[in-house]
Amino acid sequence: MTASKTLDATLVNAFMESAQSVYSKMLSTEIQLKEVKAEKEFSGTGDISALIGITGPDGEGMAGISFPFELANQLVAKLMYREAHMIDQATRQDGVAEILNMVAGAAKSILSEKFDATYKLSVPSVISGKSHSLSGVKGAPFLIMIFSTEGTEFQIYISFKKED
Amino acid sequence: MENTNLKVLIVDDSTVMRSVLTDILKRIGFSEQNIMGAANGQEGVDTVAKEKFDLILLDWNMPVKDGFTALQEMRASGVTTPIMMVTTEGERMRVVEAIKAGANNYLVKPFDANDLEEKVQQLLASVS
Ligand SMILES: [Mg+2]
Numbered sequence: 001m002t003a004s005k006t007l008d009a010t011l012v013n014a015f016m017e018s019a020q021s022v023y024s025k026m027l028s029t030e031i032q033l034k035e036v037k038a039e040k041e042f043s044g045t046g047d048i049s050a051l052i053g054i055t056g057p058d059g060e061g062m063a064g065i066s067f068p069f070e071l072a073n074q075l076v077a078k079l080m081y082r083e084a085h086m087i088d089q090a091t092r093q094d095g096v097a098e099i100l101n102m103v104a105g106a107a108k109s110i111l112s113e114k115f116d117a118t119y120k121l122s123v124p125s126v127i128s129g130k131s132h133s134l135s136g137v138k139g140a141p142f143l144i145m146i147f148s149t150e151g152t153e154f155q156i157y158i159s160f161k162k163e164d
Numbered sequence: 165m166e167n168t169n170l171k172v173l174i175v176d177d178s179t180v181m182r183s184v185l186t187d188i189l190k191r192i193g194f195s196e197q198n199i200m201g202a203a204n205g206q207e208g209v210d211t212v213a214k215e216k217f218d219l220i221l222l223d224w225n226m227p228v229k230d231g232f233t234a235l236q237e238m239r240a241s242g243v244t245t246p247i248m249m250v251t252t253e254g255e256r257m258r259v260v261e262a263i264k265a266g267a268n269n270y271l272v273k274p275f276d277a278n279d280l281e282e283k284v285q286q287l288l289a290s291v292s
Contacts, residue, residue: 021274022274025274025275025276026184026273026274026275076180079180079184080180080183080184080187081184081187090179091179091180094178094179094180095178095180097178098178098180098181101178101225101252101273102252102273102274104252105225105251105252105253105254105273106252106254106272106273106274108252108254109252109253109254109255109272112255113255113256118255118257121225121252123177123225123226123227
């Protein structure tokens with residue numbers, strides 16, 4: 001296995017583990033990982049995405065999550081013990097940002113211990129709107145993880161460049 | 165319930181998370197009117213300087229001022245209120261840093277609601 005393949009697998013595993021933990025603990029929802037692919041660019045297939053920056057002594061990158069509006073509403077509602085129709089736009093944006101914050105935070109903890117480095121997360125930001133596109137880190141591929149939950153797909157993507 | 169009259173400050177930049185934490189506290193007897201929110205570390209420090217609380221729940225990653233800096237400033241100004249970090253920062257090193265800086269307890273997000281309930285009750289029992 002090449003070094004970058006090993007890094008990819010480490011990132012994918014960390015984010016899979018963290019996403020599963022966030023969904024089961026905070027959203028009472030199970031998720032299935034359907035597919036992982038690496039691409040140079042990525043167009044958000046969802047309607048709403050949250051992004052967070054990750055920096056460390058030996059690398060930097062970003063992670064994101066993209067949902068269709070309806071699924072975003074459902075998940076934020078579950079997080080808050082509310083009904084989906086009660087979720088307004090501001091709450092949806094805030095909730096999606098916090099879901100990513102928790103997923104990236106848990107993944108960051110796994111990676112920090114694995115690489116023995118202290119990574120820092122930025123405050124998450126949110127982009128809303130049909131087929132928006134996102135860019136990653138120069139020279140690092142986009143790892144796209146396609147998950148499904150309750151019959152709907154959503155994506156987690158990671159772009160991380162680690163210097164050895 | 166005995167928690168009814170206790171005053172809590174929740175410092176977290178996520179409105180959704182402040183609402184989630186408020187709901188859980190209400191389940192263990194806190195009353196909503198005694199739960200206040202602050203959206204970043206600076207607001208937290210300012211609020212605590214003006215009012216006395218029985219419990220502070222403190223996020224770490226926030227804009228303007230992070231929760232760790234807020235924790236240090238609160239303790240430096242003589243605030244003795246029990247403080248529990250509720251944060252995605254899960255590394256052991258972080259927990260140690262926070263405890264050294266004066267946090268009384270630490271809960272990593274994502275959490276089970278039961279864990280939060282238990283830790284809050286433990287913390288309040290330990291200081292009463
Ligand atoms: Mg936060």
